[in-house]
Structures are given as structure tokens and as C-alpha cells.
Amino acid sequence: MRNTLYGLMLVLALLTVGIVAAQEDEDAGFVVPDELRGGEIIVYSPFPDEQMIALSAPFTEMTGIRVLNIVISTGETYSRLIAESGNPQADFWLSARAAIIQDALQEDPPLVIEYKPSTLDQIAEVYQYPDSTFFTGVGMYPLVVFYNTQALEEEGLDVPETYLDLLDEQYRGQIVMPHPATSGTSYSAITSFLQIFTTLEEDIDEEALADLDIYEEGWEYVRALAQNVDQFTRSGRAPQNLVAQGEYPIGIGFFDAVYYLGVDGFPIVSVFPDPIFADPYTAAVVNGAPNEERAKLFFDYLLTAEAQAVLLDFGNYSVREDIDPPEGGKPLAEMDVLNYDWQLWGELREMVLDRFIDETQVEVPE
Amino acid sequence: MTITAEPQASQQANDVQSIRRRLSRVFGQPLIIIALGLLLLIVIAFVLYPLSQVLTESFRVNGEWSLGNYERVFSRTYFRHTIYNTFVIASLSTLGAVFIGFIFAFGVTRTAMRGKNFFTLVSILPLITPPFFSAFAFILLMGRNGLVNQFLFQNFGFRVNIYGWHGVVIAQSLTMFPIAFLTLTAALSSIDPRLEEAASDMGAKFWYTLRRITLPLLTPAFFSAAILIFMFNISAFGIPAILGSRGLIWPNGSMLGPEAILQILGSSRNLGIGSTLAILMLVPSFGLFLFRDWYVKRRSYITVTGMPTAFSPRPAPKYITFSVTAFCTSISLIILSLYAVIFAGAVTRTWGVDFSLSDRHLQAVRQVSMDGIRNSLMLSMGGAIIASLLGVFIAYVLTRWRFPGRSAFNFMAMLPYALPGLVMGLGLASGYNTGLIVLSGTGLIILINYAVRRMPFGIESSKSALSQIDGTLEHAAADLGAGWPRVFRRITLPLLAPTFFATLTFCFIQAMTDITAVIFLVSPRWRLMSIDIFNAVQAGRLGVAAALASIMIVLIVVVLMVIWRASGLGYRLFKL
Numbered sequence: 001m002r003n004t005l006y007g008l009m010l011v012l013a014l015l016t017v018g019i020v021a022a023q024e025d026e027d028a029g030f031v032v033p034d035e036l037r038g039g040e041i042i043v044y045s046p047f048p049d050e051q052m053i054a055l056s057a058p059f060t061e062m063t064g065i066r067v068l069n070i071v072i073s074t075g076e077t078y079s080r081l082i083a084e085s086g087n088p089q090a091d092f093w094l095s096a097r098a099a100i101i102q103d104a105l106q107e108d109p110p111l112v113i114e115y116k117p118s119t120l121d122q123i124a125e126v127y128q129y130p131d132s133t134f135f136t137g138v139g140m141y142p143l144v145v146f147y148n149t150q151a152l153e154e155e156g157l158d159v160p161e162t163y164l165d166l167l168d169e170q171y172r173g174q175i176v177m178p179h180p181a182t183s184g185t186s187y188s189a190i191t192s193f194l195q196i197f198t199t200l201e202e203d204i205d206e207e208a209l210a211d212l213d214i215y216e217e218g219w220e221y222v223r224a225l226a227q228n229v230d231q232f233t234r235s236g237r238a239p240q241n242l243v244a245q246g247e248y249p250i251g252i253g254f255f256d257a258v259y260y261l262g263v264d265g266f267p268i269v270s271v272f273p274d275p276i277f278a279d280p281y282t283a284a285v286v287n288g289a290p291n292e293e294r295a296k297l298f299f300d301y302l303l304t305a306e307a308q309a310v311l312l313d314f315g316n317y318s319v320r321e322d323i324d325p326p327e328g329g330k331p332l333a334e335m336d337v338l339n340y341d342w343q344l345w346g347e348l349r350e351m352v353l354d355r356f357i358d359e360t361q362v363e364v365p366e
Numbered sequence: 367m368t369i370t371a372e373p374q375a376s377q378q379a380n381d382v383q384s385i386r387r388r389l390s391r392v393f394g395q396p397l398i399i400i401a402l403g404l405l406l407l408i409v410i411a412f413v414l415y416p417l418s419q420v421l422t423e424s425f426r427v428n429g430e431w432s433l434g435n436y437e438r439v440f441s442r443t444y445f446r447h448t449i450y451n452t453f454v455i456a457s458l459s460t461l462g463a464v465f466i467g468f469i470f471a472f473g474v475t476r477t478a479m480r481g482k483n484f485f486t487l488v489s490i491l492p493l494i495t496p497p498f499f500s501a502f503a504f505i506l507l508m509g510r511n512g513l514v515n516q517f518l519f520q521n522f523g524f525r526v527n528i529y530g531w532h533g534v535v536i537a538q539s540l541t542m543f544p545i546a547f548l549t550l551t552a553a554l555s556s557i558d559p560r561l562e563e564a565a566s567d568m569g570a571k572f573w574y575t576l577r578r579i580t581l582p583l584l585t586p587a588f589f590s591a592a593i594l595i596f597m598f599n600i601s602a603f604g605i606p607a608i609l610g611s612r613g614l615i616w617p618n619g620s621m622l623g624p625e626a627i628l629q630i631l632g633s634s635r636n637l638g639i640g641s642t643l644a645i646l647m648l649v650p651s652f653g654l655f656l657f658r659d660w661y662v663k664r665r666s667y668i669t670v671t672g673m674p675t676a677f678s679p680r681p682a683p684k685y686i687t688f689s690v691t692a693f694c695t696s697i698s699l700i701i702l703s704l705y706a707v708i709f710a711g712a713v714t715r716t717w718g719v720d721f722s723l724s725d726r727h728l729q730a731v732r733q734v735s736m737d738g739i740r741n742s743l744m745l746s747m748g749g750a751i752i753a754s755l756l757g758v759f760i761a762y763v764l765t766r767w768r769f770p771g772r773s774a775f776n777f778m779a780m781l782p783y784a785l786p787g788l789v790m791g792l793g794l795a796s797g798y799n800t801g802l803i804v805l806s807g808t809g810l811i812i813l814i815n816y817a818v819r820r821m822p823f824g825i826e827s828s829k830s831a832l833s834q835i836d837g838t839l840e841h842a843a844a845d846l847g848a849g850w851p852r853v854f855r856r857i858t859l860p861l862l863a864p865t866f867f868a869t870l871t872f873c874f875i876q877a878m879t880d881i882t883a884v885i886f887l888v889s890p891r892w893r894l895m896s897i898d899i900f901n902a903v904q905a906g907r908l909g910v911a912a913a914l915a916s917i918m919i920v921l922i923v924v925v926l927m928v929i930w931r932a933s934g935l936g937y938r939l940f941k942l
Contacts, residue, residue, distance in 0.1 A: 042890045048905060049734040049898075068890040071901050076631040086800045089807040089889065151510075182632050231612050234628055238611075241906025245718060246510040247529075261906075265716040 029119040030304050032063050032297065040066035041294045044077040045094035051314045058306040065294050073235075074100060074184055081111040081286065088288040091295035094302075095281045097184060098135045099346030104284065105134065112284035115296055119303040127280045127319040137280030138302050139316035141256040142335065143189055144270040146240065151249040160250065163193065163273045166225055173230040176239045177252040181353050185236030185253055190356060191345040192277040192338055193225070194218030209344055212355050219359050226360035244268045259315025259326050270328065274336040280319055401763040402775055404756070409778050412818045416793020417785065420648075423641035423796065435642040447619025449646065454615055455531050455538075455606075456599035462539030463595050464588060466697055467546025473690040475554040476580075478681040480691070488698040489544045491705065493872075494922050496879035496896055498604025499915060500537040502903050503704035504528050505608065506711050506912070511718025513707065530613025534621075537605045540701060542598060546591040553587030554580075563680055572683050586662065593658040601647045601786030603627060603882045608903060622647045626788060627885060637796075644789045655784035659777075705919070711912030727913035735898050735914055742878055742895035743921065745809055749816025750873035754866055756817070757824020762858065764825070765832045766840075783822035790819060791883030807889040815883050820873035831865035832858075867933035875922055 045052060049071060056067035072080070074096050081090070081104065093112060096104075104111035114134040121128075127137025145160055152159065157174065160166050166175060178186035198218040200209075208214065230248065233239055239251035240258050244266035258270045283302065285295045301307050308318040317325050317332060325331050345352065427434035439445040470489055473479045492500065508514050508528040515525040527533075557580065565575045603623035610621050620628075622643050629640035681687065711717050715724035760779055764772060782790065794815055798805035805811040835858070843853045881896050888897050895918055902911035 044890075048907065050730055053733055070888060070890040070893055071905070073632060075635045079631070079635045079637065083796065083799045084806065087804050182628065233611065234632065235904065237905060244906065265719045267719070 029117075029122065030062075030300050031118070033293075036063065036065070036294055036297055038064040039291060039294055040068055041091040041289075041291045041298055042089060043067055043069045043092045043094050043298070044072055044080065044090045045069055046071060046073050046077075047095060047314075051310075054313065055302075055307060055310045058310070059298060059301045062301070062306075063294075063297060065297070067298070078104065078111070082107065085109055085111060085287070088286050088290065090286050091289035091291045092283065092285060092298055094283045095138070096284070097188070097279070097342065097346075098129070098282050099342045099349075100184070101135060101282055101284050102343070102346060110287050113287050113292075115285045115299060117296075117300045117303050119300045122305075123303050123319040124321045129282075134284065135282050136299075136303070137319045138283045139308070139311045139319060140278060140280040141254045141259075141316055142272060142329075143185070143192065143253070143277040144255045144258060144272055145250065145252055146243055146258045146268055146270045147250045148243050148246050148248075149267040149269055151243075151246045155249050157249055160271060161273070163196065163221070166228060166250070166252075167221070168228075171228045171250060173228065174248060175225075175229045175250045175252070176231050176233060176242050176248040177229055178236045178239060179232035179234060180356055182234045183236035186232070187345075187349065187352070188277055188279070188340070189252055190222060191348075191352060192340060193221050194352075195341065196275055196338060197221040206344075209341075210348060212348070212351055219355070222356065223359050240268070255317075255326075255329060256315030259328065262328065272330040272335060275338040276335050277340055278317075278332070278335060278337045279340050279342060398763055398767055398769055401760055405760055405775060405779055408756075408818060408821070409781055412794065412814055413781050413785065413790070416790055416797045417648075419793045419797040420641045420644055420789050423637055424645045427638055435638045439639065439642050439646070444619055445625075445643075447616035448622060448625050448643075449619075451531070451610075451614045451616050451619050452600055452622040452647070453650075455534055455610075455621065456596055456602070458531075458535045459538035459542065459599050460592050460596045462535055463542035464546045464592050466539060466543040467548075467591065468550055468588075469690055469693050470543070470547045470697075471550035471554055472682075473687075473694050474551055476682050477687040477690050479687055479694070485694050485698060488701055489547045491701055492541050493544045494875050494879075494926070495705075495915075495919060496604065496881060496899070497538075497541045497598075497602065498608055498881065498900060498903070499708065500541050500704055501533070501605040501608040502899075502908075502911060502915065503707050504533060504537055505903075506707045506717055506908065507703065509718070516718070527613070529609055529611065531610065531615045533609035533613075534606050537609055538599055538602060540697070540704075541605065542595045543697075545595055545598075549587050549591040549594075550584065553584055557583050559680070566680065572686060590658060590662050593654045593661075597651045597654055597784075597786075600651060601788055601882065603788065603885075604900060623788060623882065627882075630792065631885070641792065644786070644792055647786050648789050651786055652784045655780075659780070708912050708919070709916050711908060712916040713913075714909065717908050717912070727909035730910050731913045731917065734910075735893075735895065738893040738895045738898045739917065739921070741809065741812075741892055742918075745812050745816060745892075745894070746874050746877035747925075748813050749820065749877045750870050752813070752817035753820035753824045753873045754869045755824075756821050757826075757869055758828045758859075758862055758866055760821075761825045761828035761832055762854070765829055766837075779825050780822045782819050785819075787819065787880060787883035791815060791886040794883075795886035806887075807891065809892045812884055812887050812892060812894070815887060816873075816877040816880075819880075819883065820876060823873060823876075824869045827865050827869045828862060831862055835861045864933065867929055871926060871929050874925060878918065878922060 043052070043056075047055070047069075049069070052067070052069045052071075056069075060066060077093055077096070078100065081088075081093070084090070085107075093101075093104075101112060105114075112134070116133060117136055120136060123137065127140070129135035129137070145163070145166065147159065155174065157170055158165075158168075160168070160171065165171075177189065180186040180190045194215040195218065197220070198215045200214065204214075212219075231242075233242070236253060237257050239248070239253045240261055242248050243251040244261040244264075255270055258268055261268050283299060285292060285299060289295050303319065305320065305322065308316075308320050308323050312318055312323060312326055315326050315329075317329060424435055425431055425433065467489075470485060474482045474485060479485075504512075505528070506512055508526055510525060512528075519525050528536075561583070562575050562579050565579050566572070570578070601623055602621075606621040607624040607627075610624065614621065626640045626643035626647070629636045629643060682690075712727055713723055713725065714720075715722045715726065764776055764779070794811055795806060798811055805814070839861070840853050840857050843857050844850070848856065879896055881900050884894055885897055885900075888894050895914060899911050899914045899918065902908075902914060
């Protein structure tokens with residue numbers, strides 16, 4: 001009797017050791033089942049080709065799965081997924097904000113499925129979205145103010161340090177940013193401003209939060225900023241290029257493009273204002289994906305150290321704690337990260353855009 | 367022994383002949399049916415059906431029939447200004463293109479200018495490259511970090527700005543003038559120079575002759591070219607998207623082409639508004655197409671009276687020749703510098719910042735775009751071959767056989783020409799997404815788009831070639847006992863070969879360089895070179911764009927040379 005008990009315990013112990021050892025062997029959670037080796041997946045992503053290729057190379061090496069992609073915007077991805085929902089073509093959607101993935105889930109039929117990568121526990125807790133079964137941060141780049149060092153000097157302008165600085169008279173007509181109606185980047189920026197510059201009562205209820213009038217202080221900032229903005233571009237990445245080329249001295253946009261233009265040799269530098277929008281982007285497996293299991297595997301892979309190292313090369317902050325921020329990027333711990341209410345702003349989108357056009361008279365259609 | 371000596375034998379021969387003719391007509395019947403059935407099928411499936419998709423979409427809001435999209439477009443200042451911008455900028459660019467085209471054509475046909483072959487060659491360049499190349503090259507030259515601006519700023523402390531309506535007008539004029547040049551050269555060579563000579567012999571000065579004789583005779587050609595160019599300009603996408611992001615005439619508006627595509631593919635995902643804008647560019651385009659068709663037919667006497675003669679026109683006065691030469695030289699230099707700068711951009715590390723040599727963009731292309739290059743070559747060539755074959759086949763049926771409803775079929779065959787590429791691409795993409803036949807995401811739909819959109823060109827050029835080939839040759843062969851297929855193979859086809867190769871070349875080039883239609887049709891499995899280039903320009907990766915663009919120019923020139931050699935046609939390819 002006692003012998004059997006000891007025997008059982010021994011077996012259990014061995015099993016535990018075996019399982020732990022196996023896990024460590026397989027890069028902690030990233031396991032490639034033999035039946036999934038080879039084949040291909042189709043990824044819809046706005047990532048530049050170079051980035052997709054660099055990102056998929058280690059994956060293809062480990063799994064034999066080929067990654068096909070095309071550079072398409074988030075909006076186009078969304079329309080394509082709707083159009084193809086009867087007969088899905090793509091397997092994976094890389095890089096979209098949580099609010100958009102939420103919209104996609106609410107379509108009938110849902111455009112994406114719920115999936116949490118097996119590698120989830122490897123990333124920092126802030127990016128795990130523990131309350132949800134479908135969001136997982138994959139990478140992050142903060143929303144920054146950036147400037148062209150040469151152009152700034154030529155125009156005799158000071159380096160702007162904060163969002164409030166941007167309202168200064170000297171920057172009139174010198175700033176470029178995307179239009180919130182055509183760019184998710186800009187929508188994040190405008191709604192961040194509403195949130196940052198509005199002081200709300202402590203115990204405000206959810207219904208009141210949805211009333212745009214209470215953000216008057218925020219709108220005041222947006223109105224004043226629009227006075228200094230010369231061009232609201234269509235694409236979220238255009239301002240970085242325009243500033244890198246020196247077409248404008250100052251821009252507002254995401255850090256990653258600033259980073260790789262800097263690597264290319266352009267005289268472009270970021271300023272990290274406080275508080276700062278630093279939400280991660282997420283990804284999703286397409287509903288009815290022809291290669292659903294391989295797509296899930298790709299999702300698992302995205303959180304591994306190999307994949308995250310590639311994202312780092314393209315100016316992304318890693319969602320893993322064991323990888324430092326990209327060069328020239330302020331460490332996350334030193335930033336005052338805005339607690340951005342993505343659910344609220346996702347729901348208010350149309351109202352905010354209408355209000356934006358009314359407030360600023362910058363009539364670019366939605 | 368001779369036929370006249372034996373009337374009876376002659377009678378017999380006549381009988382045999384007429385029986386043969388009747389037979390050949392009967393034999394031709396299934397062919398007519400096949401050709402017309404094919405045409406009908408193509409037009410319904412790949413022109414009318416996609417068009418109906420776009421139309422339907424423009425009249426639907428939230429799944430219900432409504433005029434809401436149109437109301438919205440016409441009530442918002444932004445869209446109204448977008449429409450004004452489009453029409454005014456398209457008109458200005460058309461004027462510019464026709465003006466440059468006329469000076470070139472006049473120089474080549476009416477002056478003793480030197481280097482006529484050189485100027486002809488230069489004016490062909492914009493035809494063999496994507497329309498947005500000029501806009502892209504302008505950024506490399508006159509963007510803030512461009513060569514010209516760096517030079518100006520370092521030496522004179524100022525820069526010029528290329529972004530805005532003026533940039534769009536300049537780029538579009540330079541891109542479209544070859545159409546005017548080719549049309550006007552043809553017209554000028556067909557005007558009997560004796561008319562002008564007579565005028566000047568009677569004492570008319572150069573300008574008077576030009577105003578009273580030459581220009582009036584050229585009016586139909588002017589109209590025809592201008593309408594064609596204007597049609598291209600209102601549905602233009604690439605150039606306005608690159609240079610027209612700000613500084614338009616109505617600064618609170620955009621332009622129809624980029625706006626429609628942005629509405630559909632941008633983050634707003636507004637298919638309804640996008641389709642409405644597409645229809646708004648279709649209506650004038652279609653109207654002008656009908657008008658041009660009617661107008662050119664009505665005025666066709668000009669080419670009838672104007673038989674080319676042995677006389678060569680008396681050259682214009684020296685000062686005219688000099689100014690025309692100066693003008694053509696400067697335009698040619700600008701065009702050549704546009705291409706030079708693209709090639710330079712391909713091997714420069716970071717344009718505007720670090721001008722050292724580098725192969726990194728070519729390496730990037732090798733990594734990223736090899737599939738796109740292969741697909742583009744394959745599909746463009748496939749589409750061009752199909753378009754040219756269909757063209758010859760349908761044109762043959764339309765010109766060599768008489769049957770009821772011929773003009774209706776004639777009109778139908780030209781329809782794809784009247785549809786802006788954007789409408790057709792959008793319609794194909796949304797029409798074959800779901801349902802019985804799903805083609806979205808396939809290479810086939812791109813091939814179909816290439817073939818169907820170029821088919822009218824194939825038909826038109828084959829028709830004009832066929833009308834120049836005297837039917838008597840074919841009759842003679844038939845009389846000598848050759849059956850219809852033999853006549854077609856041994857007589858008609860060889861005579862059509864030059865046209866066929868020329869058509870093939872142009873269809874190929876047009877397909878390679880198209881972006882507006884295929885932007886809706888590309889997919890991860892079927893990427894295309896032209897779209898890769900455009901995306902790279904839009905993303906600001908100018909080096910990669912330049913590398914890809916250079917490769918495209920080289921590929922097109924190589925294919926062109928191969929066809930030149932293989933067909934033994936040489937320059938005559940462009941005399942279409």
C-alpha cells in the first residue's frame with residue numbers, strides 16, 4: 001500500500017519534471033506540432049514589406065510555413081474581411097487597435113475569432129488584457145511629437161517639449177498631423193487630447209462620460225492646435241515622411257516610423273510628452289481562416305523573443321519585459337502612460353469625428 | 367484556252383465562285399455567332415455587371431435604396447470642392463498637354479528642326495511608364511530635399527514648392543502630351559501641304575496661314591486628343607494622390623480619383639460614398655466618349671481629303687523653327703531628367719540626405735518584390751495577348767461580314783474604353799467577391815481586367831488596319847480556291863501582323879503600368895509591381911520605389927526591343 005503510494009508520487013514527480021523540462025525545451029510555450037509544418041498563411045497587415053519579411057523569416061525557418069502578405073491599411077483590411085466573410089482568403093490580421101478588433105468581433109458573422117496565444121504569459125502583464133479572451137498586445141509604439149532638426153533650426157524654432165508647447169505662436173503653420181477621420185493614429189491623438197486636457201469629477205458615471213460637451217477643455221486644446229496645423233494628412237504615416245524630408249519641421253504621430261526614418265539617416269527626432277498615449281496594438285486570427293491552426297501558431301510566435309527582437313528593429317517597444325526599448329526610445333518606466341479609455345472612444349468614434357469637423361472647420365470627410 | 371474564249375466555262379466558273387462565296391458566308395456564320403457571343407459574354411460579365419455593382423452601391427445606404435450618398439456628396443462643401451478641383455485641374459492639364467503635344471507635332475512635321483527622331487523618342491517615354499512616375503520624379507527633384515531645391519536653397523536661399531494644383535497640372539501635362547502629339551502628328555501629316563503652300567504663295571504670312579488654314583483643319587484632331595486626355599485626367603489617381611495632397615485650387619477639397627479610392631480603401635471604409643464619386647467621374651467620361659465617337663465620325667472627311675502626298679510641306683520661318691526647337695529641347699530635358707533622377711534614386715543610399723551609392727534598395731526589391739515582378743510580367747503579357755487576339759478576331763468579324771445590329775456590337779465593343787479604370791476595378795472586385803463565381807484574390811481576375819480593358823484598343827487598331835487592307839487580295843485568294851480559314855491564315859493574318867504586334871506592345875505596357883483598376887484586385891498571392899511601386903512612394907520609401915520603377919522601365923524596354931526585333935517592325939510600332 002505504502003509502496004504503491006510512493007510509487008505513484010514518484011511517477012507524478014517525474015511527470016512534473018518531464019513536463020517542465022519539455023516546456024523549457026520548446027521555447028516556453030511555442031510548440032510546433034508536426035502536422036502543421038509546411039504550408040502557408042496569408043497575413044493582412046499595414047506593416048511595410050521589409051518588416052513583414054524580417055518578421056516572418058525566423059517563423060518560416062522554425063515551422064516551414066510560408067508567410068504571404070500585402071501592405072494594406074487597417075480600413076482596407078476591415079472591408080476586405082467583410083467582403084470575404086463568405087469565403088475567407090486571409091488567415092491572420094496583424095496590427096490593429098483593440099477597439100477595431102472589438103468592432104470586428106461584433107460583425108455578423110464575426111470577422112475574427114477569440115484566441116489567446118499559448119505564449120501569453122511571457123509578456124508583461126499590462127499587455128495581456130487579462131479581462132478579455134481575445135485581446136493580446138503584440139507590440140507598442142507611443143504617440144510622439146517629432147521634429148526635423150535641420151528644418152527646425154532653419155526656421156529658428158524652439159524644440160517643443162510638451163503638448164501645450166505646440167500651441168505657441170511660433171509653430172503656426174509648421175505642424176503636420178494625420179486627419180482623425182482617415183487615420184486611426186490621429187483619432188488616438190485627438191481623443192488622447194480630450195482625455196488629457198479635461199479635468200473630470202472623480203465619481204463621474206459612464207453615461208456622463210459619453211457626453212462630448214464635458215470635454216470642453218479638451219476641445220479648446222484641439223481647436224488651438226488645429227490653428228497651428230498646416231496639413232491634416234490622410235495617412236497616419238505621412239507626417240513622419242514629410243517631416244523626415246523636411247517638408248514640415250514638426251509632426252505628430254507614432255514613434256516606430258520616426259525610428260526607422262532616423263535609422264535611414266534622416267534628421268528626425270522624437271519628443272515624448274507626458275502623459276503619453278502608449279497603448280499596444282493587437283492582432284487576431286481570421287474567422288474561418290483556411291489555415292486557422294497555422295495562424296494561431298503565428299500568433300504564438302509573435303510574442304516570442306525572436307519575433308519581438310525583429311519588431312524592435314522596426315521601432316516597436318517589445319511587449320516582453322526582457323527586451324529593452326528601441327534606441328532613442330524613452331523607457332516605459334519613465335513615461336507617464338495615459339490610461340486611455342479605448343472602449344469609450346471606440347464607441348464614440350462617429351460623434352467625435354463630427355464634432356472635430358465642427359470645432360476645427362477642417363472638413364475632411366469621414 | 368482562255369476564259370473569254372470559252373464562255374460556257376466562264377459561266378461555270380462564275381457559278382462555282384458564287385457557290386463558294388455563299389459557302390464561305392455560311393461557313394462564316396458560326397464564326398460570327400462565336401465572335402458576337404464571346405463579345406456579348408465579355409461585355410455583360412466583365413463590363414456591365416461590374417458597372418451595375420458600382421451603380422447599385424452608390425444608390426444604397428445601410429443596405430437600403432437611397433439617394434443619400436448623392437445628397438451627401440452634393441451637400442458637403444468638401445465634396446463639391448473636390449469636384450470643382452477635379453474638373454478645373456483636369457481642364458488645365460488637358461490644355462497643357464495639347465499645347466505641348468501641338469508644338470512637338472508642329473516641330474516634327476512643319477519645321478526644319480534638327481533631331482526629330484530624338485524628340486519623337488522622348489515623347490514616347492511617358493507612354494511606356496506609369497503615369498505617376500512623373501509625380502514621383504518631381505518629388506525627387508523638387509521636394510524640399512530634392513536636387514533642384516537643394517541647389518536653389520544653397521545658392522539663392524529659397525525653394526520652389528511642387529505640391530499643389532500647379533504640380534498636378536505640370537505632371538499631368540507632361541504625362542499626357544504624347545497622346546496629343548501622336549494624334550496631331552498623324553493629322554498634320556495627312557493635311558495636304560499644298561493647301562498651306564497655296565496660301566503662302568498667295569502672300570499669306572506664316573501666322574495667317576497657321577490661323578486660317580492649318581489650325582482649322584486640325585480642329586477635329588485637337589478635339590479628339592483633348593477629349594481623350596480630359597477623360598484620363600478626370601479619373602486620374604496617381605499624380606493627384608502624390609502631388610495634390612495640399613494646395614489645390616479649392617483648398618478645402620481633394621480630387622475625385624484619390625478621394626474615391628481613399629473612401630473605399632481608407633480607414634473610413636465608405637464604399638457607398640466611394641462608389642458615388644466613381645460614378646461622378648464615369649458620367650462625364652462616358653458622355654465625352656459618346657461625343658467623341660460621334661464627332662470623329664462626322665468629321666472623318668479630313669483624312670479622306672488629306673491623302674498623304676509626295677510634297678513635303680514648306681518649312682516654317684527660321685525664328686519659328688528656332689523657338690519650337692528651344693521649346694521641345696527644354697521639355698525633353700525635363701522629361702529625361704525625370705527618368706535620370708529615378709535611376710539615380712535607385713542606387714542612392716537615402717535620397718536628400720545621403721547621396722552615396724548603395725545597392726540596398728535593389729537588395730530590398732530582390733527580397734520583397736520578385737513575386738510582384740513575375741506576376742506583373744506574366745499577367746500583363748497574358749492580358750495583352752488575349753486583348754490583341756480578341757481584337758483581331760472581333761474586328762475581322764465586324765469589318766468583313768455584314769449582319770444586322772453591327773453598329774450596336776461595334777458600340778458594345780468600345781464600352782470598356784469609356785469606363786474609368788477605377789470603376790472597372792472596383793466593380794470587378796465587388797462583383798466577384800461572393801456568389802457563384804468567386805474570383806477575388808485570384809490572378810485570373812487581374813488577367814481579365816487587363817484583357818477586357820485593352821480589348822477596345824485591340825479592336826480599334828485591328829479595324830483601322832483591316833480597313834486599309836484592300837479586300838481584293840482576300841477575294842482573289844478565295845477565287846483561286848482558298849477556303850476561308852486558309853485566306854485568313856495566309857493573307858489576312860500576315861497583313862495584320864504589324865498591327866497585332868503593335869497592339870500587343872501597347873496593351874502590355876498599359877497593363878504593366880496600370881494602378882487605378884488593379885489597386886482593388888491585388889492580393890497577397892497576387893501582388894503586382896505597379897502597386898508595389900505606388901505603395902512605396904506613398905509610404906515615403908522613395909529609394910525602394912525608385913529601384914522598382916527603374917526595373918520596370920528596363921523590363922518594358924527589353925520587352926519592347928524583343929517585339930521590335932521579333933516582328934521586324936522597329937519604330938513603326940509607334941506609328942499606330
